[in-house]
Amino acid sequence: MVEQVLASRHQVKSFESAGGARIFQMPLEAFPSFWVHSYLVIVDDYRVLIDTGSNFPQSNEGLEKHLESISAEIGESLGLADLTHIFVTHGHIDHFGGLAYVKPLTDAKVGIHELDRRNLTNYEERLVVVAQRLTEFLLESGASPERVEELKEMYMFSKALFNSVEVDFTYEAEGMQIGPFDFLHVPGHCAGMVCIKLHDILFSADHVLAGISPHQAPERLTLNTGLGHYLESLQACRAWASDVGLILGGHRRPIENLGKRIDEIVAEHQQRLEKVIEMLSEPQTIAQVAQELFGETEGYNDLLAIEEAGAHVEYLYQRGYLGISNLDEYRQTDLPVPILYQCLDAEIDFDKLINLRE
Ligand SMILES: [Zn+2]
Ligand SMILES: [Zn+2]
Structure with missing residues (x-):
């Protein structure tokens, strides 16, 4: 019984936008017991994959399996080769790592925001640079040198998961709009984070999630991250609150009320700041x-x-x-x-x- 519940939790769910777009939420096991959502969107002539999973074997297998089951359901072959675009929401490995697997199998054009472009194109360099900053931050944080080494190793473990790939376009350069998709830059959780709006549906990536406040790191590790940018970006995102009726995140369950969820997340950070004081x-x-x-x-x-x-x-x-x-x-x-x-x-x-x- 429990297994059935677990199994269904990780199955494809489908949604339809007010403008008739068909959306399939594909749960992928990015790391053992850590799940991320990738989305397949069919609208007009667009066949778009939003995020790709981590490139962890289970993640890639899940992606292929889900695309097969969706193809069977809609009676149209929709494999990786049939995609027109891949939109990466932000430069975190659980969202873009799968590109290393997907890219050789498709001619789809890959897009990312300008400020996360180098996460994909200069992956190895960035890991080294961030690891150095992380070491300094952790030592100043009061972690023991042994613990710092352990934590740094943990950070570097994803090194083997990805090799740099080229991207085809960046969102600002496209005027933050591609066909029926509107993009909003929401730096904070990640420097180049975007939310994507399609008709009345918002793909909120890791900017707004159900049940958990998205992870924040200090800006000293990467410019344009940090809590100040994040809170400003939450505010910017409110502009879409009355336009969207369904918010599909990079993890966790869908959200229906964007404004209410933003209020809850702001309140959580306020409480945390009060505690720190x-x-x-x-x-x-x-x-x-x-x-x-x-x-x-x-x-x-x-x-x-x-x-x-x-x-x-x-x-x-x-x-x-x-x-x-x-x-x-x-x-x-x-x-x-x-x-x-x-x-x-x-x-x-x-x-x-x-x-x-x-
Ligand atoms: Zn993230
Ligand atoms: Zn994530």
């Missing part, structure tokens, strides 16, 4: 903040927790609410030392700090 009445490192916020974490979640805490500390520090209490130690060396942050002003008006709710 409270904790930092005493000087603490980011690793300590992470542990208080998220408890004991393991494996990749450990890295995610420190990044998430780092994004919130950075947001407050950027705005002058936090100071560094061990500045003398920091001054004495060029090497990264754990930074102790402390709140400078406990009387923060959060409605002014995050003035984004409607």
Whole structure:
């Protein structure tokens, strides 16, 4: 019984837009027990794949299997060779990694936003650059050198999953519109993140998700990420709230009310910021903040927790609410030392700090 429920959770679901587009949501196992949605969209002469999975063997097999079952259902052959376009929503491996598998099998034109283009075209270089920044950030966060090595290795594990590929077009250069698809640049979770609107349906990628606030990392790791950009992008996305009736994310279940979901996510970040301010009445490192916020974490979640805490500390520090209490130690060396942050002003008006709710 349980197996049946699990099996059906990972089956293709179909939707139809008000303008008659047919949309198929294809769950792919990007990493063991970690699922991502890829979408097949049939509208006018367009046969579009939105995101590709991770290039993990189960992910590629799932994609082929789903396309076969969709072809059988609609009575039209729709394999990878029949695609006209591939839209990548953002430069995270669970969304674009599958391009390494898909690209040799199709002539479909591949698009990505300008700010994530190099994630695909200069993949190996970017991993090295980000790993260096990550090491510095983690050491300053107060993680032990051994833990930093472990976390860095974890970050680098996806190295083998992908080789750089060429892309055919970028969204800004196309005027943020391709046929009936409208694109909105929503930097934050990722620098080149886009949401895609088709008639009354919004593909929200990892910008807006059901049941979880999308992961944030500090901007010091990659420009145009970070909590400040993310909250601004949530606000920008509200412009479409009255146009869309169904929001299909990169993970998790569909959402019906965009404005309401944005309010919930903003509130979650506000609460987290309030907690961080409270904790930092005493000087603490980011690793300590992470542990208080998220408890004991393991494996990749450990890295995610420190990044998430780092994004919130950075947001407050950027705005002058936090100071560094061990500045003398920091001054004495060029090497990264754990930074102790402390709140400078406990009387923060959060409605002014995050003035984004409607
Ligand atoms: Zn993502
Ligand atoms: Zn994702």
